[in-house]
Amino acid sequence: MTYSQRAQLRNKQCGLDNNAKEQVHRVLVCCPIIRSWDLPDKSVCGQGPSTPYIVGGSVAQQNEFPWISLLLYKSNLPSLRDSPICAGSLITNRYVLTAAHCLDVINFTVTEVRLGEHNLSTSPDCIVLPSNKEQCAPAHLDIKVSLSIKHEQYYTIHGRYYYNDIALLRLESSVAFSSTVKPICIRPDFELAYSSFEKRSLKIAGWGSYGGPHHSTVLRSGTIIGMNTKNCSSRFPSLGTPDEDIHICAMGQDGTDTGRGDSGGPLMFSEGRDVDQFYYLAGITSYGGGPPYGSGPAIYTKTSSFFRWITDKMYETENHYFDF
Numbered sequence: 001m002t003y004s005q006r007a008q009l010r011n012k013q014c015g016l017d018n019n020a021k022e023q024v025h026r027v028l029v030c031c032p033i034i035r036s037w038d039l040p041d042k043s044v045c046g047q048g049p050s051t052p053y054i055v056g057g058s059v060a061q062q063n064e065f066p067w068i069s070l071l072l073y074k075s076n077l078p079s080l081r082d083s084p085i086c087a088g089s090l091i092t093n094r095y096v097l098t099a100a101h102c103l104d105v106i107n108f109t110v111t112e113v114r115l116g117e118h119n120l121s122t123s124p125d126c127i128v129l130p131s132n133k134e135q136c137a138p139a140h141l142d143i144k145v146s147l148s149i150k151h152e153q154y155y156t157i158h159g160r161y162y163y164n165d166i167a168l169l170r171l172e173s174s175v176a177f178s179s180t181v182k183p184i185c186i187r188p189d190f191e192l193a194y195s196s197f198e199k200r201s202l203k204i205a206g207w208g209s210y211g212g213p214h215h216s217t218v219l220r221s222g223t224i225i226g227m228n229t230k231n232c233s234s235r236f237p238s239l240g241t242p243d244e245d246i247h248i249c250a251m252g253q254d255g256t257d258t259g260r261g262d263s264g265g266p267l268m269f270s271e272g273r274d275v276d277q278f279y280y281l282a283g284i285t286s287y288g289g290g291p292p293y294g295s296g297p298a299i300y301t302k303t304s305s306f307f308r309w310i311t312d313k314m315y316e317t318e319n320h321y322f323d324f
Contacts, residue, residue, distance in 0.1 A: 036094035036174055037314035039186050044177060046185035046278035062118050062127055062137055064221065065205050065279070067184035068266060069096045070120075071169075072112040072142065073105065084207040084215050087265035089281055090115060090183045093174040095314055098264035099284050099301065100154040100167040110148060113169060116140040116180040120207060120217045137180055144172040149313055151306070161240040165286045165301045167264075168313055184266060185280045188307045197226030197248050202282060203268040208261025215261045224252040227297055236296045239288050246305045248283045251297035262289070267300040 039045075048064045069088040085105055088098035096113050103110060117140040118125040126136040147170040154164045175181055205221040229242045232249035242249050248267060267283035283300030303310075 036092055037318045039092060040183050042185060042278055045183045046280060062125055063180040066180050066182045068205055070114040070117050071098065071102060071110050072114055073108040074111045075108045077107050084261035086263045087206050088169060089266040091186055092183055094171050096169040098167050098169060099165045099286055100150040101162050101165055102264040103148050103150055103167055110145055112142050112144050113171060114140050114142050115175060118219050141175065141181060145169050146172040160287060162286045166284055166306050170317060185278055186303060187280050196228050196244055197282060198228045200226045200269060202226055202250050206262035206265040222252060224250045226250045232297055239299060242299050246302050248300040248302050249297050250300060
């Protein structure tokens with residue numbers, strides 16, 4: 001049994017029944033107390049542990065963003081199988097939000113989602129404390145995808161510019177939230193749907209390319225700034241014309257940006273400070289950004305514009321396709 005398989009079993013365990021006669025009957029399995037289509041509130045979402053494929057960013061703290069998910073693909077091209085292709089964000093105990101174009105990768109099919117990951121080259125992930133003692137995080141979880149749902153009106157222009165670039169991945173089994181696996185918050189605020197996030201500081205994170213031909217084995221993060229979409233398209237015509245109703249344009253000031261392998265990952269904004277700081281999902285990485293795309297801003301799907309689509313699709317899926 002692999003680390004991930006053992007971690008999945010531990011993730012479902014919530015106690016022991018010492019009165020059971022056989023060992024196999026002693027383990028108590030947790031049943032989720034929230035419905036899988038319910039977006040959690042701040043009692044659950046948006047906070048990592050207390051305590052930096054991102055171009056020019058720094059290494060994130062271990063499990064700093066416990067909602068970030070790595071999409072795992074089945075491929076007939078083994079040489080590329082281990083390179084990060086796309087990421088996503090856990091939003092409930094059973095759904096991951098990502099980009100629709102991450103489901104259209106030629107010769108690759110999304111089969112699993114990895115949660116609680118930090119360093120792709122180690123399992124479990126460990127750090128050395130100032131006391132020289134080693135502290136290890138729980139092993140990551142690899143959970144199979146039971147259903148992929150792309151936006152019905154997702155399309156491309158000239159094979160590059162993505163509209164309605166949003167998709168949901170339903171996990172085969174629900175996850176129990178912990179310090180290393182928890183969802184990011186999503187706000188339905190009316191004003192967010194009409195905000196360009198211009199001049200706002202936003203956070204990005206991923207395992208994608210960070211200035212060279214290779215991906216990062218360790219999760220990296222960085223801070224970028226929102227731009228007005230009209231100025232974005234006039235200054236960087238190669239991006240086409242972003243639609244301010246459904247897109248966010250953002251760019252780093254020091255070379256920090258999203259790159260190849262970061263598609264589908266989160267664009268985050270935070271409110272509050274210290275123990276009262278919460279992260280919200282502002283957008284989903286769509287196109288543009290750093291290498292191999294050149295240098296410039298990236299375009300993100302504006303999450304708040306699709307809030308109703310997200311909630312409706314989860315409810316519809318659970319109550320029609322999986323009505324047990």
